[in-house]
Amino acid sequence: MFISCDKCKTKYKVDESVFKKPTLRVKCSKCKHVFTAYKTPPKQDDAPYVLDAAVQKAAAPECKVVCICNQKGGVAKTSTCLNLASSLSAKGKRVLLIDFDVQANLSLLLRCKNKKSFFEAMGDDDGDLTKAIIKTKHGIWLLPSNSRMALASKKYLNQEKFEYFLREKLERIKKVFDYIIIDTPPSGDFYTLNALLASDLAIIPTQCDYLSMNGVSHIVNMINVIRNKTKHKLDYRGLATLYNPENTVEKVVYEKLKTQLGGKMFNTVINRDSSLQESHIARLPVLEYDKDSKAGQQYLALSEELLEI
Numbered sequence: 001m002f003i004s005c006d007k008c009k010t011k012y013k014v015d016e017s018v019f020k021k022p023t024l025r026v027k028c029s030k031c032k033h034v035f036t037a038y039k040t041p042p043k044q045d046d047a048p049y050v051l052d053a054a055v056q057k058a059a060a061p062e063c064k065v066v067c068i069c070n071q072k073g074g075v076a077k078t079s080t081c082l083n084l085a086s087s088l089s090a091k092g093k094r095v096l097l098i099d100f101d102v103q104a105n106l107s108l109l110l111r112c113k114n115k116k117s118f119f120e121a122m123g124d125d126d127g128d129l130t131k132a133i134i135k136t137k138h139g140i141w142l143l144p145s146n147s148r149m150a151l152a153s154k155k156y157l158n159q160e161k162f163e164y165f166l167r168e169k170l171e172r173i174k175k176v177f178d179y180i181i182i183d184t185p186p187s188g189d190f191y192t193l194n195a196l197l198a199s200d201l202a203i204i205p206t207q208c209d210y211l212s213m214n215g216v217s218h219i220v221n222m223i224n225v226i227r228n229k230t231k232h233k234l235d236y237r238g239l240a241t242l243y244n245p246e247n248t249v250e251k252v253v254y255e256k257l258k259t260q261l262g263g264k265m266f267n268t269v270i271n272r273d274s275s276l277q278e279s280h281i282a283r284l285p286v287l288e289y290d291k292d293s294k295a296g297q298q299y300l301a302l303s304e305e306l307l308e309i
């Protein structure tokens with residue numbers, strides 16, 4: 001294979017076996033620039049998963065629907081979706097990810113950009129989501145998102161019971177998965193409401209700072225309103241992400257969050273870890289990027305805690 005220097009563009013022929021990880025730091029012998037080289041990305045197999053055949057064979061396991069939500073952006077919602085799904089899949093669970101964020105970051109990380117989404121499946125396929133579900137290379141299935149998802153609010157917000165669309169469509173699909181995990185946008189719109197009403201559990205990732213604590217209160221209030229108005233049995237758990245235990249403020253806020261959520265906080269915390277950022281560049285779950293990384297091991301621990309709920 002060939003790699004080329006970012007700066008002087010000199011090309012080098014290297015053997016793939018020099019890559020112990022999906023990326024490699026290399027020094028250009030011509031201009032002395034140090035750059036990151038990438039192992040050739042795997043080709044995405046985007047053959048649609050034939051759900052009907054699987055539905056017939058499935059033994060109807062107990063499917064748990066989990067949404068990852070917080071109206072604050074940048075709190076690791078998408079990172080948590082991908083890595084929790086990958087950890088559950090490593091434990092032999094069948095996992096479907098639903099990208100419900102119009103930014104489509106989860107679809108981008110799974111190399112499924114500009115594919116058919118929930119929006120097209122609702123419009124063109126009569127609500128048959130199985131037509132849009134893709135099997136990824138990581139043992140995880142994905143219902144992708146794309147920019148057209150932004151049109152759904154306008155199209156459906158004034159329709160009766162619009163907030164139950166996803167829940168209704170998932171009934172059939174639930175038979176073939178152990179877990180369905182939904183990534184949500186940083187807002188309380190059509191998608192977040194649909195995700196919350198389709199879920200058994202909401203995971204609220206949060207950084208340990210003052211403004212993030214405020215974001216947690218917002219989403220917990222929203223969950224409580226849903227529980228009171230609809231009798232929907234929706235539980236929730238907070239998850240400390242991007243956590244730096246050496247920072248005193250973060251330590252204090254973490255303890256406050258535990259009190260605020262009255263025990264509904266995961267014991268596992270996800271530390272800030274550069275491996276996770278690197279895994280995004282390589283577009284891999286962090287466990288596949290570096291199975292010994294701190295973030296990889298912490299997401300595994302999180303999946304174990306989730307299995308016990």
Ligand SMILES: Nc1ncnc2c1ncn2[C@@H]1O[C@H](COP(=O)(O)OP(=O)(O)O)[C@@H](O)[C@H]1O
Nearest residue numbers: 073074075076077078079242271272273276277
């Ligand atoms: N454990 C972590 N360590 C370091 N960086 C992280 C970690 N988790 C997430 N990030 C980074 O934080 C940013 C926001 O993460 P993302 O998952 O996109 O959040 P959200 O979906 O809530 O907007 C991304 O740049 C991501 O690479």
Ligand SMILES: [Mg+2]
Nearest residue numbers: 077078101105
């Ligand atoms: Mg996101």
